[in-house]
Amino acid sequence: MTLVLNVSNHLIDNxxxxxxxxxxxxxxxxxxxxPQWEKEQAITMYIEFINFLGNSLFIEEEEVPQTLIEWSKRNAARQxxxxxxxxxxxxxxxxTRDIFTDIITNISIEFGLSLKDHSFIIKRINNMLDISLNETVFAFERLSDEYREETQRELAELSAPIVLIKxxxxxxxxxxxxxxxxASYIMEKVxxxxxxxxxxxxxxxxxxxLKIDIDIARHLHQIGQMLDxxxxQTFTTGLRPELAQTVVNSGINMSKITTFANVKQALESIK
Structure with a gap:
């Protein structure tokens, strides 16, 4: 126990x-x-990591410092x-594991730790690093989902702008x-x-x-019905042959849709 205490003090002091x-x-x-700021941030985190490790050698519960969790989340956020x-x-x-192992091995040899005590410290380090890695991945997945949802929402807003002509x-x-x-966004928001x-x-x-499938064609037809x-009164313009074919294949009755080749023609029909 005295040897482990010596290692604990050595970790904290250095x-x-x-x-x-x-x-x-x-x-x-x-x-x-x-960047230098990122290096300094990592050094600060590992200082707390090592201090926490030194103080935890006499604690059975395997915990991690909150700084490590927050640092892991920030790393994920940057990606x-x-x-x-x-x-x-x-x-x-x-x-990182390799370097930690080499450092602890050298310290164990210096202080004459038993193989059991050396293994205990290595396992504790690996547990802390595993938790950090998990927190990084979990944060990345959560933030990526939020980023995709926000991007999807922004693209949906841009995909169907309302342009007042007169x-x-x-x-x-x-x-x-x-x-x-x-399509759902247009139905619910636009x-x-x-x-x-x-x-x-x-x-x-x-x-x-660029393209629509049969299900989307039906969604868009429903939007037209809601406006009716x-x-x-809804006019349809710019319906290229391949898009018109998709609409027909969807089972929508084209005879009930007022269509024009372009916006100019549609505007000229409005008196």
Missing amino acids: AESLAEEIVDGVLHNMKLKI VSPEGKISKIMVRYPP EGTAVLPFIGIIDSYR VPKIADLQLNYVIADFSGI LLGI
Whole structure:
């Protein structure tokens, strides 16, 4: 127990130099360059990590410092982007384990620790690193889901803007790929906005649509029916042959849809 106490005191007394050794070792082994602020943040975290480790050698429960959890979450947050990859963070854990193992092995030899005590410390370190890794992955998945939902919502807003042309008349240009999420968004968010504008005519322009499937065609037809129920006359423009074929295949009766080649023609029909 005295030998473990000596190791505990050594870890606490030398936490800063050991933290710097760990961070420098990982960066060197991976040939990795990071901003100075990120390096300092990592050193600060490992100082607390080592202090916590030193103090925990006499505690049976395996816990981790909150700083480690927050640091892991921040690492995940920095990777949440269209190009971000969680693997950039995960690949740092194996060399970190190796360096920790080498440091603790040298300390164990220096203080004459038994193999059992040495193994105990290594297991505790690995447990802390495993929790950090799990927190990083969980945070990345949660933040990525939130990012995708926000991006999807923003794209849905852009996919069907309401463009006022003149009093009582607006163009609803569908842009990009209309999927089930965007179709639902148009139904739930865009149609109420159209109703609030007290329009008489809406020109649904499909010239910016890349493709639609049969289910989406039915969704869009339902949107047109909702506008009709609101007393708003709907015209369809820009329906290319391949899109028209999809509409026909969906079972929608085209004879009940007022169509024009383009927005200009639709506007000219409105007196």
